[in-house]
Amino acid sequence: MYLVEYLLLAAALFSIGVYGVLARKNGVLVLMSIELMLNAVNINLIAFGAFRGNAIGQVFALFVIAVAAAEVGVGMAIVLLIFRNRASVNLDEVDLMRG
Amino acid sequence: MIAQQIAFGILAATMVLASLRLVTTKNVVHAGLLLAVVLGGAAGIFVLLAAEYVAVVQILVYIGAVVVILLFGTMLTRARIGEDTDLDNDQRWLAAIVALFMLGVTGTVLWQGFRHAGGDGKVHLNGVQRAAQVSDLIFGPYGIPFEVASVLLLAALVGAVAIARRD
Amino acid sequence: MLDHAWLIPAIPAVMFWLILGFGKRLPGKGHELGIAGVGASFVLSCVAAVQWIGRSTDVTIGEGAHVEHVRKAVEHSTTWFDIGNVHIRVGTYIDGLSVALLVVVGLISLLVHVYSTAYMHDDRRYTHYFAALSLFTAGMLTLVSASSALQMLFGWEAMGVCSFMLIGHWWEEKENSNAALKAFLTTRTGDVGFLIGLSILFFANGQTFDVRVWNANALGGHVSHLVLLMGAIALMGAVVGKSAQFPLHTWLPDAMAGPTPVSALIHAATMVVAGVFLFSRLYGVFFTGFSIAAPGHGTFTVPAVIGGITIIIAALLAFVQDDIKKVLAYSTVSQLGYMVMALGVGAWTGAIFHLFTHAFFKACLFLGAGSVSHSGSHHSFDMKRDMGGLRKHMPITFATFGIASLALAGIFPLAGFWSKDDILVTAGHNGYELFMVVGLIGAFMTAAYMTRCVWLTFYGEPRGAAAEHHPHESPAAITAPLVILAFLSITAGWLNGFGFHYFGHWTTNETLVHALERVNLVEPRFSFPAAIISLAVAGSGILLAWLYFEKRALGPLQDLAARNALAARLKLVLVRKYYLDDLYEKVIVAGIAGPIARGAYWFNQTVIDGVxxxxxxxxxxxxxxxxxxxxxxxxxxxxxxxxxxxxxxxxxxxxxxxxxxxxxxxxxxxxxxxxxxxxxxxxxx
Structure with a gap:
C-alpha cells in the first residue's frame, strides 16, 4: 500500500468534483459535487494520519464530516429558497450580480 | 498486503467511475445513488487505512443523512425523475480544462513529492489507531474545536430553518 | 454572606423559572415571586456590604508614605468544566466594587419591581414582564460577582437578551420591535470586541479566565504591552457598545420604546453601567494597555477621548429632544461618558462613585417621567405637546424629580455634586486638564438641559393631554420608590464628601492601589476652589436656562433657529442626531444586508461607468x-x-x-x- 495511491485517488476525486461544481446547472448536483470534494479531502487526511501512525487525521476527518453535514443543510435551504422564488434550481438564472 | 492492494484497486476504480458518471449523468436521482456509491467506497478506503470509526461515521452521516437530504431536495425542487437534458451549463469545456489542469498540477506534485515518502513510500499500519485513541484526542486536546463544531451545527440548523421557512 | 455570595444572583435566576412556570396561576400574576426574589437578593447584598465594611484591612501595599491598607477580596471558585489541560473555573469574586454594585442593583431592581406593579397594571404580558426583569437582575448580579471573565460574558449576554425582550415588550408596534432589534444588534457589534478581547487575554495569561490573575499579570508586567493594548482595544469595543459611548450610542435613546420602569432599571441604573463595570473590573488590563496616567504619558488616552466626545455630543442632543424620556436617555449617555472618561484619566474611585450616585438620581428621574406619563399626561411623553404646569397636580412627583434633577446637575450638597467633583479634581490632578474642562462644559450643559426639561414638564401653562385629562398624583406604589430614590439622591454623596472618604476606602482594591502605586499617584482629596468652580458652572447653567424659558430673557437667542439659517442648520444636524443613524442604516446596513445586487449594479453604473x-x-x-x-x-x-x-x-x-x-x-x-x-x-x- 503506497501513500501516493491514496493521494492520487483523492486528487482525481477532487478534480472531478471541481468539474461538477463548474459544469452543472442544477443546484442539487452542485451540492453533490461539493460532497465529492470534501470526501477527497477526508481520504487525504486519513491516509496521512495512517502514514504518520497517529489518529489526528481521523479527528479532523470527523470534523470535516460534521462541517459537511452543516454545509449540506444550509446549502439545501438556499436551493429550496431559490426554487421557491424562481420555480427553478438553475444557477445560470441567479445572476443578480451581473455588471 | 496483496489483498489490500487488490481491494484498493477495485474500490478506487469504482469510485472514480461512479464519480465520473455522477458529474455527467442526465438523471438527478441516479446522481444521488452514484454519490452513495462513491461515499460507500470512501468508507471502504477508510477501513483499508484502519480507520474503522470514521468509516462507520461516514456511512451513518453521509449515506444515512446527507444523501437522503439531497434526494429529498431533489424531490422538493420537483426535478424531473428520469432523463433531463438540461442539467449542464454552457461552460462545460472551461470546466473540463480547469479540472484537468488542477488534476495535472496536484497529481504531478503529489507523485513527485510523496512517491518515496518515508523511505519506501508505504503506509505501515503497525501502530493501528483504535477508536479509543480518537476519542481521547477529541475529548482531550481537541476539545475546543469539538465544542466549536457543535456551535457550528446549531448555527447551521437555525440558519437553515431561517432561510427555508415560509413567511 | 461574603462566602456564599453565589446565592445573590442564584435567587432571581430561580425566580425567573418559577415565574415562567407558575406565575400565571398566582393571585399577583407572578409579581410576588419577582419581588420576593429580588428583595431576598437585596437583603443578602446588604448583609454582604455590612460584612465587607467590617472586614479587617489586613492587606498592606506599598511602603513609606504611600502605604495603604486594603481589604482582601473574598474569592471562591470551583471547576466548571475541563477541556484537555485547560480548567475553566466558575465562582464569586467579592470586593468593594462588587459589593457596591450588588447593593445598587438589588435596590434599584427592587424599587422598579414595586413600581411596575402599578405602572404595568393589567398589561397583556404582565407575567412575562416580571420573569424577564428577574432574569435581567440575575444576569447583572452574575456579572458583578463573577470571578472569571467567561462567567462575566454569560451575565453580559443574559442582560443583552433580557434587554431585547423588555425593549420590545410591546412588540405589536413595529417601532418598538425595531428599537429592540437595534439595541440588540448595536450592543452586539461591541460584543464581538468582548469575544476577541477574551480570547486574546485568555491565551496571553496562560489559559485562564481568572480576572484577578489578569489584573495581576497586566500590572506586574508579565504580559507584553502590545498584547495588552490589543486586548484593551477589543474590550473597549464592548464597553462602547454596552455603555452607549460614541459612536455606538445611538441605540440607547431608541431603547426608550420599552416600558418606563425598564428604562429606569436597564437603561439608566444597571445594564448600561455593565460596560463601565467591565472597565473598572479589568482595570489592570486597561490601565496598562492604554498607558493611563503613565509617567511621560501624553495628554490624552483613548477611553478619555471617547468619554469626552460622548459627554459633549450627547448633552447637545439632549437640548433638542421633545420626548422627556429621550432627554433623560441622552443625559444617561452623557453621564456614562463621564464615567468612561474618569476611568480613562485614572479617576477610578470617582468613576465608581459617580456610577453609584448616578444610579439613584437617574432611576428617580426615569420613574418620575413614568409617573408623569402615567397620571399626568395620559401616556404621552411629549413635553412640548402634552405637559406643562404639572407641579400643582403632582407635588410628590415634582419634588422628587426636581431633587433628582438638581443632583444630576451637580448642585451642592446633592449626590451628583460630590461624584462629579471627584472626577474633575482627579482629572486635573493626573495632568489631564483638557478633560477637566470638557467635564466642566458638560456640567454646564447638563444643568441647562435639565432645567429646560423641568420647566417644560412642570411649569408654564398646561398643554394638550395635561390640560384635557385631569392630571392627578400617582398611587403609592409609584410615589414610594420616588421618595426613597430622592432621599438617596440627597444623601448618597456624603459617603465620599468633604472629609469622609468612606466610599473610597470601602471600594478600593489591590488592583487600584497597585496601579496607582506604580505611577506614584495618590487619590486627591476634596478641594474648595474646584468645588466652587463646578458649582458656579452648574449654577450658571441653571440660571441661564431659567432666564431663557421662564423670563423669556436673552432676547437675541429666543427662537434663533427660526430666524438664522446657520442656527437652523445646526439644529437640524442635532435633530437628525448628527446623521449617525442615517450613516448606519442607509449606508452601512443597506450596503451590506440590503440587496447586494443593487449595490453592485449601482457601483458599476455610477462609479465605474462614471469614472x-x-x-x-x-x-x-x-x-x-x-x-x-x-x-x-x-x-x-x-x-x-x-x-x-x-x-x-x-x-x-x-x-x-x-x-x-x-x-x-x-x-x-x-x-x-x-x-x-x-x-x-x-x-x-
Missing part, C-alpha cells in the same frame, strides 16, 4: 482647452485616445462581470492551480 465616462469627458474637456492653446493634433489626439481607451477598458471589464457564480468559481480554481504551479516552480526544490 470611465468622467475620465473621457474630463479628458475631452481638457483636450479642448489644450487644443486652443498648444497643439491641435498631437495633444488632442492623445487625450481623446486616453478617454477612448478608458471607455473601452471599462466595457471590456464589464464582460467578465457576468454575475454567474460558477464562472467566478472557475476563475478561482484555475487561479489556485496556477498559483500552486508557481509555488512549485519558484519555491519548491
Amino acid at each position: 470611465v465616462n468622467g475620465a473621457g469627458v474630463g479628458a475631452k474637456a481638457a483636450g479642448h482647452i489644450v487644443y486652443d492653446i498648444i497643439d491641435q493634433k498631437v495633444v488632442d489626439g492623445a487625450i481623446n485616445g486616453a478617454g477612448f481607451t478608458a471607455e473601452e477598458g471599462g466595457t471590456l471589464l464589464r464582460i467578465i462581470q457576468t454575475g454567474r457564480v460558477q464562472q467566478y468559481a472557475a476563475a478561482l480554481f484555475g487561479a489556485a492551480a496556477l498559483f500552486g504551479l508557481a509555488l512549485v516552480f519558484f519555491v519548491g526544490t
Whole structure:
C-alpha cells in the first residue's frame, strides 16, 4: 500500500468534483459535487494520519464530516429558497450580480 | 498486503467511475445513488487505512443523512425523475480544462513529492489507531474545536430553518 | 454572606423559572415571586456590604508614605468544566466594587419591581414582564460577582437578551420591535470586541479566565504591552457598545420604546453601567494597555477621548429632544461618558462613585417621567405637546424629580455634586486638564438641559393631554420608590464628601492601589476652589436656562433657529442626531444586508461607468482647452485616445462581470492551480 495511491485517488476525486461544481446547472448536483470534494479531502487526511501512525487525521476527518453535514443543510435551504422564488434550481438564472 | 492492494484497486476504480458518471449523468436521482456509491467506497478506503470509526461515521452521516437530504431536495425542487437534458451549463469545456489542469498540477506534485515518502513510500499500519485513541484526542486536546463544531451545527440548523421557512 | 455570595444572583435566576412556570396561576400574576426574589437578593447584598465594611484591612501595599491598607477580596471558585489541560473555573469574586454594585442593583431592581406593579397594571404580558426583569437582575448580579471573565460574558449576554425582550415588550408596534432589534444588534457589534478581547487575554495569561490573575499579570508586567493594548482595544469595543459611548450610542435613546420602569432599571441604573463595570473590573488590563496616567504619558488616552466626545455630543442632543424620556436617555449617555472618561484619566474611585450616585438620581428621574406619563399626561411623553404646569397636580412627583434633577446637575450638597467633583479634581490632578474642562462644559450643559426639561414638564401653562385629562398624583406604589430614590439622591454623596472618604476606602482594591502605586499617584482629596468652580458652572447653567424659558430673557437667542439659517442648520444636524443613524442604516446596513445586487449594479453604473465616462469627458474637456492653446493634433489626439481607451477598458471589464457564480468559481480554481504551479516552480526544490 503506497501513500501516493491514496493521494492520487483523492486528487482525481477532487478534480472531478471541481468539474461538477463548474459544469452543472442544477443546484442539487452542485451540492453533490461539493460532497465529492470534501470526501477527497477526508481520504487525504486519513491516509496521512495512517502514514504518520497517529489518529489526528481521523479527528479532523470527523470534523470535516460534521462541517459537511452543516454545509449540506444550509446549502439545501438556499436551493429550496431559490426554487421557491424562481420555480427553478438553475444557477445560470441567479445572476443578480451581473455588471 | 496483496489483498489490500487488490481491494484498493477495485474500490478506487469504482469510485472514480461512479464519480465520473455522477458529474455527467442526465438523471438527478441516479446522481444521488452514484454519490452513495462513491461515499460507500470512501468508507471502504477508510477501513483499508484502519480507520474503522470514521468509516462507520461516514456511512451513518453521509449515506444515512446527507444523501437522503439531497434526494429529498431533489424531490422538493420537483426535478424531473428520469432523463433531463438540461442539467449542464454552457461552460462545460472551461470546466473540463480547469479540472484537468488542477488534476495535472496536484497529481504531478503529489507523485513527485510523496512517491518515496518515508523511505519506501508505504503506509505501515503497525501502530493501528483504535477508536479509543480518537476519542481521547477529541475529548482531550481537541476539545475546543469539538465544542466549536457543535456551535457550528446549531448555527447551521437555525440558519437553515431561517432561510427555508415560509413567511 | 461574603462566602456564599453565589446565592445573590442564584435567587432571581430561580425566580425567573418559577415565574415562567407558575406565575400565571398566582393571585399577583407572578409579581410576588419577582419581588420576593429580588428583595431576598437585596437583603443578602446588604448583609454582604455590612460584612465587607467590617472586614479587617489586613492587606498592606506599598511602603513609606504611600502605604495603604486594603481589604482582601473574598474569592471562591470551583471547576466548571475541563477541556484537555485547560480548567475553566466558575465562582464569586467579592470586593468593594462588587459589593457596591450588588447593593445598587438589588435596590434599584427592587424599587422598579414595586413600581411596575402599578405602572404595568393589567398589561397583556404582565407575567412575562416580571420573569424577564428577574432574569435581567440575575444576569447583572452574575456579572458583578463573577470571578472569571467567561462567567462575566454569560451575565453580559443574559442582560443583552433580557434587554431585547423588555425593549420590545410591546412588540405589536413595529417601532418598538425595531428599537429592540437595534439595541440588540448595536450592543452586539461591541460584543464581538468582548469575544476577541477574551480570547486574546485568555491565551496571553496562560489559559485562564481568572480576572484577578489578569489584573495581576497586566500590572506586574508579565504580559507584553502590545498584547495588552490589543486586548484593551477589543474590550473597549464592548464597553462602547454596552455603555452607549460614541459612536455606538445611538441605540440607547431608541431603547426608550420599552416600558418606563425598564428604562429606569436597564437603561439608566444597571445594564448600561455593565460596560463601565467591565472597565473598572479589568482595570489592570486597561490601565496598562492604554498607558493611563503613565509617567511621560501624553495628554490624552483613548477611553478619555471617547468619554469626552460622548459627554459633549450627547448633552447637545439632549437640548433638542421633545420626548422627556429621550432627554433623560441622552443625559444617561452623557453621564456614562463621564464615567468612561474618569476611568480613562485614572479617576477610578470617582468613576465608581459617580456610577453609584448616578444610579439613584437617574432611576428617580426615569420613574418620575413614568409617573408623569402615567397620571399626568395620559401616556404621552411629549413635553412640548402634552405637559406643562404639572407641579400643582403632582407635588410628590415634582419634588422628587426636581431633587433628582438638581443632583444630576451637580448642585451642592446633592449626590451628583460630590461624584462629579471627584472626577474633575482627579482629572486635573493626573495632568489631564483638557478633560477637566470638557467635564466642566458638560456640567454646564447638563444643568441647562435639565432645567429646560423641568420647566417644560412642570411649569408654564398646561398643554394638550395635561390640560384635557385631569392630571392627578400617582398611587403609592409609584410615589414610594420616588421618595426613597430622592432621599438617596440627597444623601448618597456624603459617603465620599468633604472629609469622609468612606466610599473610597470601602471600594478600593489591590488592583487600584497597585496601579496607582506604580505611577506614584495618590487619590486627591476634596478641594474648595474646584468645588466652587463646578458649582458656579452648574449654577450658571441653571440660571441661564431659567432666564431663557421662564423670563423669556436673552432676547437675541429666543427662537434663533427660526430666524438664522446657520442656527437652523445646526439644529437640524442635532435633530437628525448628527446623521449617525442615517450613516448606519442607509449606508452601512443597506450596503451590506440590503440587496447586494443593487449595490453592485449601482457601483458599476455610477462609479465605474462614471469614472470611465468622467475620465473621457474630463479628458475631452481638457483636450479642448489644450487644443486652443498648444497643439491641435498631437495633444488632442492623445487625450481623446486616453478617454477612448478608458471607455473601452471599462466595457471590456464589464464582460467578465457576468454575475454567474460558477464562472467566478472557475476563475478561482484555475487561479489556485496556477498559483500552486508557481509555488512549485519558484519555491519548491
